[in-house]
Amino acid sequence: MRSLEVALGNRSYPIYIGENLLADSGALLGQLIDARQALIVTNDVVAPLYADRLRAGLLDHCARLEGLVLRDGEEHKSLDTMALILDALVEQRMGRDGCLIALGGGVTGDVAGFAAATYQRGISFIQVPTTLLAQVDSSVGGKTGVNHPAGKNLIGAFHQPSAVLADLDTLTTLDERQYRAGLAEVVKYGLIIDAPFFGWLEQASTALNARDPAVLAQAIERCCMIKSDVVAQDEQERSGLRVLLNLGHTFGHGIERAMGFGGWLHGEAVAAGMVMAAQMSARLGWLEEAEVSRIVRLLQFLGLPIAPPPVGAAKLLDHMRLDKKNRHGQLVLVLLQEIGSAIVTQDFDEGALMQTLAAAEP
Numbered sequence: 365m366r367s368l369e370v371a372l373g374n375r376s377y378p379i380y381i382g383e384n385l386l387a388d389s390g391a392l393l394g395q396l397i398d399a400r401q402a403l404i405v406t407n408d409v410v411a412p413l414y415a416d417r418l419r420a421g422l423l424d425h426c427a428r429l430e431g432l433v434l435r436d437g438e439e440h441k442s443l444d445t446m447a448l449i450l451d452a453l454v455e456q457r458m459g460r461d462g463c464l465i466a467l468g469g470g471v472t473g474d475v476a477g478f479a480a481a482t483y484q485r486g487i488s489f490i491q492v493p494t495t496l497l498a499q500v501d502s503s504v505g506g507k508t509g510v511n512h513p514a515g516k517n518l519i520g521a522f523h524q525p526s527a528v529l530a531d532l533d534t535l536t537t538l539d540e541r542q543y544r545a546g547l548a549e550v551v552k553y554g555l556i557i558d559a560p561f562f563g564w565l566e567q568a569s570t571a572l573n574a575r576d577p578a579v580l581a582q583a584i585e586r587c588c589m590i591k592s593d594v595v596a597q598d599e600q601e602r603s604g605l606r607v608l609l610n611l612g613h614t615f616g617h618g619i620e621r622a623m624g625f626g627g628w629l630h631g632e633a634v635a636a637g638m639v640m641a642a643q644m645s646a647r648l649g650w651l652e653e654a655e656v657s658r659i660v661r662l663l664q665f666l667g668l669p670i671a672p673p674p675v676g677a678a679k680l681l682d683h684m685r686l687d688k689k690n691r692h693g694q695l696v697l698v699l700l701q702e703i704g705s706a707i708v709t710q711d712f713d714e715g716a717l718m719q720t721l722a723a724a725e726p
C-alpha cells in the first residue's frame with residue numbers, strides 16, 4: 365500500500381492507495397471513525413459490487429453503521445439528491461461527531477461531500493473513490509457540490525475529507541469508456557506540471573491500457589501527489605495555481621454542454637479539450653508542433669478522442685462562455701507553454717481561438 369498526505373495544517377489527511385483496501389478499511393479508517401455513528405452513501409451500481417466489503421471492514425469500528433443507496437448518474441448530482449442524504453442524516457439523528465462515507469465515483473463523492481459540508485454546518489466525511497477519475501482527481505482537494513439546471517457544479521462548498529481510501533481492485537469492474545475517461549485526467553497532470561511524468565506515461569501506456577495494477581498504483585500515486593501539492597498551496601483556487609487543473613476543461617465543458625450531459629463523458633471531453641488547448645498554444649507560438657503531436661499520440665493510444673465533435677464553432681464558443689472561470693465576460697483559458705508547464709490567461713489572440721474552434725465545424 366502507498367500512502368501520502370494532503371498537508372493542510374490541522375485539516376491534513378491521508379490518501380491510501382493499494383489493492384484490497386476495502387477489506388482493510390477498519391485498520392486504516394477505524395481510528396478516524398472512532399466508535400461514532402457513520403453513514404455509507406453509495407449508488408445502485410456500486411452498492412452491489414462493494415458496499416458489503418466496506419461495511420464488513422468498518423462495522424466493528426462504528427457505534428452504528430447505516431447505508432444509503434442513491435440512483436446512478438450525473439443527472440442525480442442535484443439538490444434533490446442532496447436533500448435525500450440530509451433527510452437520512454436527520455432520520456438517523458446523526459450528531460455533529462458523525463461521519464459520512466462516500467463510496468463511488470465523482471458524482472457520489474461530490475454530492476455526499478456537499479451534504480457533509482452542510483449538515484449541522486459540517487460533519488466529517490471520508491472518500492472511498494471507485495472510478496479512476498475519482499481516485500486521481502475528485503476525491504482529493506475538497507471540492508464538493510451539485511449541478512443546477514443552468515450549469516455544472518454551480519452550487520457547492522470547499523469541505524476537505526478526513527481521509528481518502530483508493531482501492532485499486534475496484535477499477536477492475538469499471539467499464540472501458542469510464543476507465544479511459546479517467547486516463548485523460550491522468551495525462552492532464554503530466555501536461556500541466558510534470559514533464560517527466562508525461563514521458564513516463566508514454567512509456568507506460570501499453571501497461572495502462574491493460575490496467576496493470578502496479579503501473580496504475582504508480583500513476584495514481586503521482587497524480588494524487590501533484591494534486592495534494594497544488595491543493596496545499598492553493599486550497600480555494602485563489603492564487604491561480606489550482607486553476608491549472610482545469611487544462612482542457614473550458615473546451616471540454618463546451619463540448620459536454622453542446623452534446624448534452626451524458627453524450628460525451630467528462631474525461632473524453634477533457635481529452636479533446638486538451639488537444640484544442642495544445643493546438644491553440646501552438647498557434648500562439650508558445651508550444652512546439654512536435655509537442656502537440658506527442659500529446660495527440662498519447663491520448664489516441666489511450667483510446668481517447670483527439671478532436672471535438674462536429675457541433676459547430678459558434679455553438680461551442682457559446683457554451684464555453686458559460687464557464688465559471690470567465691471574468692468580466694471574457695474567456696479565461698489554461699494553455700500550454702510546453703509539456704509540463706501550463707499558464708492561465710485572458711490575454712490571447714482571438715484569431716488563434718477561432719481557428720482552433722474551427723475543428724468543431726460540421
Ligand code: NAD
Nearest residue numbers: 409436469470471472494495497498501502507534537538
Ligand atoms: P460517476 O461517479 O458518474 O461514475 C461513472 C460511472 O461508473 C457511474 O455509472 C458509476 O456508478 C460507475 N462506477 C463507479 N465505480 C464503479 C466501479 N468500481 N465499477 C463499475 N462501475 C462503477 O463519474 P466519475 O467519472 O467518477 O466522476 C465525474 C464527476 O466528478 C462529475 O460530476 C464531475 O463534475 C466530478 N468531478 C469533481 C471533481 C472535484 O474536484 N470535486 C473533479 C473532477 C470531476
Ligand code: GLY
Nearest residue numbers: 501505507606609
Ligand atoms: N478538478 C479540479 C480541482 O479539483 O480543482
